[in-house]
Amino acid sequence: MTLMNTEEELLSRVPRGLYIDGEWIQTSSTLAVEDPSTGEQLAEVADATADDARAALDAAANAQERWAATAPRERGTILQRAYEEITARTDELAVLMTLEMGKPVAESRAEIAYAADFFRWFAGEAVRIDGRYGLAPNGSSRLLVTKHPVGPCLLITPWNFPMAMGTRKIGPAIAAGCTMVVKPAQQTPLSMLALTDVLERAGLPAGVLNVITSSSASRVMGPLIADPRARKLSFTGSTEVGRKLVEQSAQNLLRLSMELGGNAPFLVFEDADIDQAVEGAMLAKMRNGGEACTAANRFYVHERVIAEFAAKLSVRMAGLKVGRGTEPGVEVGPLIAEVERGKVHELVSDAISAGATATTGGRPIDGPGWFYEPTVLTDVADNARVLHAEIFGPVAPLRSFSSEDEAVAHANATEYGLVAYVYTNDVRRALRLGDRLEVGMLGLNQGIVSNAAAPFGGAKHSGFGREGGREGIEEYLTTRYMAIAL
Ligand code: NAP
Numbered sequence: 001m002t003l004m005n006t007e008e009e010l011l012s013r014v015p016r017g018l019y020i021d022g023e024w025i026q027t028s029s030t031l032a033v034e035d036p037s038t039g040e041q042l043a044e045v046a047d048a049t050a051d052d053a054r055a056a057l058d059a060a061a062n063a064q065e066r067w068a069a070t071a072p073r074e075r076g077t078i079l080q081r082a083y084e085e086i087t088a089r090t091d092e093l094a095v096l097m098t099l100e101m102g103k104p105v106a107e108s109r110a111e112i113a114y115a116a117d118f119f120r121w122f123a124g125e126a127v128r129i130d131g132r133y134g135l136a137p138n139g140s141s142r143l144l145v146t147k148h149p150v151g152p153c154l155l156i157t158p159w160n161f162p163m164a165m166g167t168r169k170i171g172p173a174i175a176a177g178c179t180m181v182v183k184p185a186q187q188t189p190l191s192m193l194a195l196t197d198v199l200e201r202a203g204l205p206a207g208v209l210n211v212i213t214s215s216s217a218s219r220v221m222g223p224l225i226a227d228p229r230a231r232k233l234s235f236t237g238s239t240e241v242g243r244k245l246v247e248q249s250a251q252n253l254l255r256l257s258m259e260l261g262g263n264a265p266f267l268v269f270e271d272a273d274i275d276q277a278v279e280g281a282m283l284a285k286m287r288n289g290g291e292a293c294t295a296a297n298r299f300y301v302h303e304r305v306i307a308e309f310a311a312k313l314s315v316r317m318a319g320l321k322v323g324r325g326t327e328p329g330v331e332v333g334p335l336i337a338e339v340e341r342g343k344v345h346e347l348v349s350d351a352i353s354a355g356a357t358a359t360t361g362g363r364p365i366d367g368p369g370w371f372y373e374p375t376v377l378t379d380v381a382d383n384a385r386v387l388h389a390e391i392f393g394p395v396a397p398l399r400s401f402s403s404e405d406e407a408v409a410h411a412n413a414t415e416y417g418l419v420a421y422v423y424t425n426d427v428r429r430a431l432r433l434g435d436r437l438e439v440g441m442l443g444l445n446q447g448i449v450s451n452a453a454a455p456f457g458g459a460k461h462s463g464f465g466r467e468g469g470r471e472g473i474e475e476y477l478t479t480r481y482m483a484i485a486l
Helices: 005-012 049-070 072-088 090-101 104-126 164-176 187-200 217-225 239-250 274-290 306-318 340-352 403-411 426-435 472-478
Strands: 018-020 023-024 030-035 039-048 132-134 142-150 153-156 178-185 210-211 231-238 255-259 264-268 294-303 358-360 375-378 396-403 420-421 443-446 477-486
Touching: 005 090, 018 049, 018 187, 030 187, 030 239, 039 090, 039 187, 049 142, 049 178, 049 210, 049 239, 072 090, 072 104, 072 164, 072 187, 090 104, 090 187, 104 164, 104 472, 132 443, 153 164, 153 217, 164 178, 164 187, 164 231, 178 217, 187 210, 187 217, 187 420, 217 239, 231 239, 231 472, 239 255, 255 274, 264 274, 264 403, 274 294, 274 306, 274 396, 274 420, 306 358, 306 375, 306 396, 340 358, 340 375, 340 396, 403 426, 420 426, 426 443, 472 477
Parallel strands: 153 178, 153 231, 178 210, 231 255, 264 294, 264 420, 294 396, 375 396, 420 443
Antiparallel strands: 018 023, 018 210, 030 039, 132 142, 142 477, 358 375
16 A cells, blocks of 8 residues: 555655754664554654663763743743643644554544643643741751752653653653653654654754664663663653563662553443443443553443343444544554564464453454454453453453452453553542552543543552652652751
8 A cells, every 4th residue: 555645745854863962863774664554564664772871871861951941931931832842733733643553543542632732731830849937846957948940860661652652751850940851652753753843843952852763672771770860761651661670770769650551441331321331331442442451351340231232332332333444434443563463363263262252353454564353351260361461452351240359350350550440430430449459540430531630640560659740740849858957
């Protein structure tokens, strides 16, 4: 399939190169970016070496003191300008994101609005960094507590939300007065390069933001994690890689934020509005084609309502239009890569061989691109791997429960603890579950929790640290206290 002229033109406008100290630097080798809806090459971007990465940290370290001394209003104004430019360019940025990541353009637009919102939110937070002044209990001295930027940050982002996972880190880092080196995922570097261009136009000084694209994350980031000039690492990605990065950071005692994998339970109680629960399930499961850390991964439904829920969910899933994300009316795009599609199908096959029934879907779709049928599995055995692994695809496994205690036990029986969804009209039950579910976030009668004003983050092996909300900027600040004798 050949690209449309408008798509070619759009790709040609994305700056290429590494962005170091305010300059676009070309490299001798390049890294190919693929369109997951065709498997064909879309573009080539720079492939950084370890020396390039060091140059990026040199720039961040050199700019740190000057940047920390800027007026908070100046930092907030840059973020506000970037918010406005992203919003004005939503259409082109959305198509670009769809080309490299695959999601339907309508979903890319939604991600861009969400991504931009972090800049708007942190533009406000930049001017609200405060401290306190008080008297020591024994009256002998004054305590002055102030907040300061933590220092140069290393920010690593995944491919599934190529822009929002960046702005959620870059926004608070800029607001707090930190400089940074950003490494986007190799499958989706174009959205980050376009975002870099936006920030440059918004007036971000040279050296504050440095962006390196690379075919080997460990080659470029390993030495930076060990470099004593780096003060913080914020990572969004898999639990497996997160664990390795925590270990690597130990030597240098980096401040850490870890936004890792999920295995979200979606609980439907007998008193829930089933039609609303099905709509919520569609959002929680199918946003981003199921390739979200917040995706509902396991559906536990009360035995009295599971037949109705399964039937209605199957009809909705079967009716989804699958196709290239740039085509009109498409609701589900391809998975990111052939190997990822293979993993999804293995989980489905394993569940079926353990007794589950696919009421709709259950197979990869033939033809170019990495498409998979929206799938509902019923009667899924407790030991089926699909209930324990992150599916990252359009597959909804269902299992019944008969009591609240049983539902809670299932929900908590996982190493992960990012988010849970609960559908019930019993307010006391809802509040009880708020206490009992071991998660960082809970969607009550709604299938989406992401919001720039809320503290996003997980418990257990879903990581630690929070992005967004009033908590988000704290991750980029360090506390200093002066003891004062008058
Ligand atoms: P991933 O394989 O862990 O990769 C994430 C990022 O880390 C990429 O930029 C990757 O670079 C880089 N990376 C990989 N190995 C590295 C290493 N040894 N040193 C330094 N960097 C390294 O995850 P993914 O497949 O891109 O993303 C999917 C995962 O992210 C899922 O588990 C999902 O749940 C999680 N996620 C979590 C959240 C959250 O907020 N909790 C949000 C979105 C996604 P390359 O691209 O070069 O491999």
